[in-house]
Amino acid sequence: MISSELVPNSFKSPNPKFLHAPVSNIHTFTHPFTRSLLNRFPTGHTLRRHSTESGSGPVPEIDVNKEVDMINLKFAEAREEIEMAMESKETVYFNEEAECARAAVKEVMDMFEGLLGKLQEGKKAALQRSMGLKMEQLKAELQQLDD
Structure with a gap:
């Protein structure tokens, strides 16, 4: 049950499936969902796609800044791992x-190459x-x- 403090204009209902009454019928679909879509978009009419989407379905939006931040974080961690390994070069712990x-380093490089693979040529460059x-x-x- 969702608290009424979290959902404005809601009321408590004995049946938790119905938390609010719709204001209009514009966004109310009849059950089942697919049948109502077929009624709303008859054969020959398709939903319009965004210009960045291909014909094979929606393309997930890439948050490049978030991925770059993750790569930078892993980059710093990898440098720390290299530093620790260099400090243990003459010890029994070196191999580990x-x-x-x-x-x-492999994880960072895989993340970087993966991001490059997702980007268009201009952004990739x-x-x-x-x-x-x-x-x-x-x-x-x-x-x-290794030296």
């Missing part, structure tokens, strides 16, 4: 630390310019572990 660093050197730096730091 180096393996953790390799896994962290901009991301490559802004983050490509950081990714190369990470690979070079990891390479130092």
Whole structure:
């Protein structure tokens, strides 16, 4: 049961399925949902798509900033893993630390390549310019572990 404080203009009902009464019939669909859509959009009429969508269905919107933030966070973690491995270079813990660093770098590179694969050419090139050197730096730091 949803609290009436959270939903404005609602009232308590003995039947929790009906939390509010619709104001108009414009957005009320009859059951089953698919039958009501077929009645509203007869054969030959289709729903209009956004210009960024392909004919195969809706394309999920990519939150590039959120993904870049995650990559940057994982980038910092990977650098810390590399640093810890470098500090343990002459110890018995080196192999384990180096393996953790390799896994962290692989995760960052996979995330970066995955994001590049989702973007259109213009945005892909901009991301490559802004983050490509950081990714190369990470690979070079990891390479130092093997030297």
